[in-house]
Amino acid sequence: MATKTTENTPLSPEKAIRIQDKHRKIILAAIKVFARKGFFSARISDIAQEAEVADGTIYLYFNNKYDILISIFEEEIGKIIVDIKERINQEEDPKRMLRLFAANHMRLVKERKDLSEVLQMELRQSNKFMREYRNTRFIEYVDIISRIIHKGQELNVFRKDVLPGVAKRAFFGALDETARLWILSPTNQYTIEEAANQISSIFLSGIEQAN
Amino acid sequence: MATKTTENTPLSPEKAIRIQDKHRKIILAAIKVFARKGFFSARISDIAQEAEVADGTIYLYFNNKYDILISIFEEEIGKIIVDIKERINQEEDPKRMLRLFAANHMRLVKERKDLSEVLQMELRQSNKFMREYRNTRFIEYVDIISRIIHKGQELNVFRKDVLPGVAKRAFFGALDETARLWILSPTNQYTIEEAANQISSIFLSGIEQAN
DNA sequence: GAATCGCAAATGAATATACATTCATTATTA
DNA sequence: TAATAATGAATGTATATTCATTTGCGATTC
Structure with a gap:
């Protein structure tokens, strides 16, 4: 259950790196926020803010909130x-x-x-x-x-x-x-x-x- | 943080027993439901159903959902x-x-x-x-x-x-x-x-x- | 002994809120 | 210019909590 993007299209190396960067950035932000608030009390918007991306961006990399945790x-x-x-x-x-x-x-x-x-x-x-x-x-x-x-x-x-x-x-x-x-x-x-x-x-x- | 009722009025012994019965009934129901679903996924209405009382009744005995857990x-x-x-x-x-x-x-x-x-x-x-x-x-x-x-x-x-x-x-x-x-x-x-x-x-x- | 009253207890439909998720729009990149 | 990526406001849903109403029951009256 990880990145959604890579599913069908092969990516150029640079792109892959960029995407992985943002994927990781969200993961790291989520770890911080989950640690602070717990999974249920953590809001997607908290994670987005911590990762410095828009709420919607998270859904380009993860299917839903659980998916972040599993990742x-x-x-x-x-x-x-x-x-x-x-x-x-x-x-x-x-x-x-x-x-x-x-x-x-x-x-x-x-x-x-x-x-x-x-x-x-x-x-x-x-x-x-x-x-x-x-x-x-x-x-x-x-x-x-x-x-x-x-x-x-x-x-x-x-x-x-x-x-x-x-x-x-x-x-x-x-x-x-x-x-x-x-x-x-x-x-x-x-x-x-x-x-x-x-x-x-x-x-x-x-x-x-x-x- | 437990029973809300007894605050001002002293109760006759029988009544006190009845009330404690319901308090306990809700606690036991909550233990079952929390065990099954976890605290956050458990709905008050699940607990009410398990305890065979109305949703509102729970709030006669507990201040809120957390209060049940703490109790x-x-x-x-x-x-x-x-x-x-x-x-x-x-x-x-x-x-x-x-x-x-x-x-x-x-x-x-x-x-x-x-x-x-x-x-x-x-x-x-x-x-x-x-x-x-x-x-x-x-x-x-x-x-x-x-x-x-x-x-x-x-x-x-x-x-x-x-x-x-x-x-x-x-x-x-x-x-x-x-x-x-x-x-x-x-x-x-x-x-x-x-x-x-x-x-x-x-x-x-x-x-x-x-x- | 039945009828009535008053109060505590219980009910559950209605309310209000919070938030995950979507998607039309905008920005970025090649 | 076309494609991809990112945005964030709007939507829909779920459910904790409230509260106007009803029920149950012991006490009081006749």
């Missing part, structure tokens, strides 16, 4: 997944992989606070109003964790009685909830890096194979 | 807190307390699926459209965890380098996220009781004082 999921998480997978593939040790995942997740939360808020909120809300949209991107992201755990079990680093399907959610949930509260009041007792560290440590000594 | 938080979480605190006070061992909290949380999720969905969703969304409403109930609930951890540290059962403020969120987040996914597809590989168990185990061996 945020697809495009932004998509990039994040590619990036973290690449980083993790450079590691050998499952323990370090998990620490890396946590650190990377929290870094993203810090660096892209608005995006994090949107993803967090709408992740919950979404199943209600876009029943048809299965959030495969998100599933893919969390599955990175279960694959690490599975690998660790094969290497006898992690306990075999841990269910990867539960552990992945527990780990992700721990990070996500800690991040959520951190966003709400960044004047906290702890830094987000500390939090990532603590959570990794607790979790790792929780699933470590005793020997 | 759900206040009243329903309120009861849950009282209940879990009582259960936990009957325990001595911090480890058992944590297990009890997890088991109880998951039992609630299972038994009151609709309520869980509403709390989970709107917890995230709420800060956007009810900025002024500080969700003290929720904070109180999660603080039960940090108090257990703190106590365990005093008794030398839990590691002292664990920050209770981080750990409480990590633990709650782990439960909450696992529950969320479980709700979405209850035909899962694991039961919710297993999940509670796993999470407790992982977390406990993660924060245990080595000796």
